[in-house]
Amino acid sequence: MARPHVKRQPRDHHTQAESGRYTDWLAPLLAALWHPFYTLGVGPGWILTAQLMLFSTAVFALFRLACPTLIAALATGATLICPPILSMLIFLSRDTWFAVFMTAAVAALAHSAHPSRRSSRRQMLALLIAAACLLLAQAARQNAFPVIATVVTAYSFLALRRSGSHRSVIRLGIAGAAGLLSAILALAVTEGAKRLLPISRLHPEQALYVYDLAALSDRANTLLLPPRPRMRTVGELRAKWVPESPRALLFGPDAPYPAPLSSRDVSELAARWRSEILHRPVSYVRVRTRLLLSLLGVSQRPVWVTHPGIDPNNLGLALHFHGANRVLRTYLGAFADERNNGSVIYRPMLWIVGAIALLAVLRRRTLERVYFAGTLFVASAIGYSFGLLVMAPVSAYRYGFPVLLFSFLALATGVLAAVGRRRAAPVEQGAGPVDKLRSARGIAGARAV
Numbered sequence: 001m002a003r004p005h006v007k008r009q010p011r012d013h014h015t016q017a018e019s020g021r022y023t024d025w026l027a028p029l030l031a032a033l034w035h036p037f038y039t040l041g042v043g044p045g046w047i048l049t050a051q052l053m054l055f056s057t058a059v060f061a062l063f064r065l066a067c068p069t070l071i072a073a074l075a076t077g078a079t080l081i082c083p084p085i086l087s088m089l090i091f092l093s094r095d096t097w098f099a100v101f102m103t104a105a106v107a108a109l110a111h112s113a114h115p116s117r118r119s120s121r122r123q124m125l126a127l128l129i130a131a132a133c134l135l136l137a138q139a140a141r142q143n144a145f146p147v148i149a150t151v152v153t154a155y156s157f158l159a160l161r162r163s164g165s166h167r168s169v170i171r172l173g174i175a176g177a178a179g180l181l182s183a184i185l186a187l188a189v190t191e192g193a194k195r196l197l198p199i200s201r202l203h204p205e206q207a208l209y210v211y212d213l214a215a216l217s218d219r220a221n222t223l224l225l226p227p228r229p230r231m232r233t234v235g236e237l238r239a240k241w242v243p244e245s246p247r248a249l250l251f252g253p254d255a256p257y258p259a260p261l262s263s264r265d266v267s268e269l270a271a272r273w274r275s276e277i278l279h280r281p282v283s284y285v286r287v288r289t290r291l292l293l294s295l296l297g298v299s300q301r302p303v304w305v306t307h308p309g310i311d312p313n314n315l316g317l318a319l320h321f322h323g324a325n326r327v328l329r330t331y332l333g334a335f336a337d338e339r340n341n342g343s344v345i346y347r348p349m350l351w352i353v354g355a356i357a358l359l360a361v362l363r364r365r366t367l368e369r370v371y372f373a374g375t376l377f378v379a380s381a382i383g384y385s386f387g388l389l390v391m392a393p394v395s396a397y398r399y400g401f402p403v404l405l406f407s408f409l410a411l412a413t414g415v416l417a418a419v420g421r422r423r424a425a426p427v428e429q430g431a432g433p434v435d436k437l438r439s440a441r442g443i444a445g446a447r448a449v
Helices: 013-019 028-038 044-063 069-080 083-089 094-111 120-140 142-163 168-195 206-220 234-240 263-279 281-295 322-333 348-362 368-391 397-430 433-447
Strands: none
Touching: 013 028, 028 120, 028 168, 044 069, 044 083, 044 094, 044 397, 069 083, 069 397, 083 094, 083 322, 083 397, 094 120, 094 142, 094 368, 094 397, 120 142, 120 168, 142 168, 142 368, 206 234, 206 263, 206 281, 263 281, 281 368, 281 397, 348 368, 348 397, 368 397
């Protein structure tokens, strides 16, 4: 509908893909994959198109586990225009890439879960697609490995339980080991690939150190950050500090800790960070829990649910469809306030609670494939929430978006399956033999891959 918004930073994806010079601030491996295509004319618009196509395909494949083709297609379209999802799908960033790759990975794992209805070759293809998407998800975000661990653990546990082998405790141990090894392998592969590329190290972890030390300083009423000419007292810190973001401390002409810091300064921050969280563990847990509750929409409305412009527009991009852009912004703006904070539908916690409640209902019914897929998505949401708990450096909707998306897809898949099953039940009760046969074929078609 409109040109994509490109997240602009001194180390943005587009500049890296264009120049072939990479930094570790964002997603250098994905920028390196984009680079050869960029030289052939594949710009941001094409990447946005591929992003939307992969997501649509994954969601359609997921919904086909629960309902017939036409309903799955309509449900996919409804998902694409759902405001909490649409506001991020048009955002060209690693947050969206991570969410899209994880969606594709879980959909592929769900399709590989029941080999009795498919050839072993198709099952292997689904597993290979899932593995590739998990690696790409890890390449998109450094905090993806907890999600990989929880998803593989859930997949392995459910697969072992279906086979009936081992006791529950043994199954859980085997599944946990598989999840841990998968996360370690994903980290090893991505970090090894980074060593093969000319990547400049900018230490993106400095944002986390600054956030935690600033929050702990505010609670302790004493400056725990390294003193700077414009930052020597906790009063000066509070003049720039807001609990949602350390941006004023890191970016801008008056930033006391301008990013990227030197390796020496980052080492000093890291040493102080480790020391303070060990000396103030209770305060640290409270700081991190407060941020997580904010990201999940429990303690406040989600912040910055859309990005209203291209800032700065160093690429010279221009809108070609002003009318369509106004329609899109008006539509998304109807679900946010004047400060761009989201309404109730943007709160991830509501969706994850609904998804868990529905899974508890589905577990008692014979909707095994849907329950399998829903469990994997809920595991993804929980794993990512854990990553946010220990690694998120800011409260913004784009960080909580994957939790909402995974929970939404688990809930939507379960609802589609439950509604389809309920509509089919009366037909089987009051129909004749021919109608029962047709109904059985319809149900089988709805569950076919």
